[in-house]
Amino acid sequence: MNLNTRQRRAILDVLEIADHPLSPQEIYDGVGHYGESVNMSTVYRSLSALVKREILEEVKLPGEPSRYEFSGKGHHHHFRCRKCNRVLVIEKCAADVNSMVPPGYIVEDHDLFIYGLCSECSP
């Protein structure tokens, strides 16, 4: 895979500068802010290629479009700010998931989403 096309560099730059997971639309808009342009199909195709190569990871969210972030962060969760709408990374995990499931269940994985106001948006 060639990362060194104008479009893929722009996509990765936008993700790096934002420093938080972005949706395809946010990436598309972000590239636009640089005065560059990328076709939305290219955004989608690049994102799935980058996920396949494990350079990025898809963050699936309940009821809204996925965000994409750089992989290699280890176990973490996400915070969704209801004012600025950004999705931010939460590094801690204080969920004792095994104690939550009824007997007989096997826990393989979990996702946790926290909603509220981020530090930039809280009064």
Place this chain on the structure above:
Amino acid sequence: MNLNTRQRRAILDVLEIADHPLSPQEIYDGVGHYGESVNMSTVYRSLSALVKREILEEVKLPGEPSRYEFSGKGHHHHFRCRKCNRVLVIEKCAADVNSMVPPGYIVEDHDLFIYGLCSECSP
């Protein structure tokens, strides 16, 4: 709102018998299993009317269609079985969400999804 149409009775019956949150498609299929039929638009329209009246609640899931469940359960979470694909209710919550967020963040709410095998599907 009139709950006493053939279609809405069927939708609510299917939800009640299933005893776990269902997607619009699962409801549609469930009604079909009774030898009855409901148009998919009617399923969607009935579900949103029932959510608006707070008879049902929408369970938004990451990366897949919402499920619908009876409201009034209080705070709870969901388990998604990777074998039978059912979404099941988890009544406990052992997540200390407030301790997870960085200083300055305000926590309003959270969603937790556990993935694995339910008791009927585990070996």
Place this chain on the structure above:
DNA sequence: TTAACTGCAAACCCTTTGCACGGTG
């Protein structure tokens, strides 16, 4: 009767795909 509900088909949004063109080695 009349207000609400339903079926059908079309529209919608987000995402994926087919195809022909473009850039690079």
Place this chain on the structure above:
DNA sequence: CACCGTGCAAAGGGTTTGCAGTTAA
């Protein structure tokens, strides 16, 4: 030349909506 990557337009899947006909009170 051979290959991927790209843009465009069309197609998909899930969900919503407009409209005309139907049903419940």
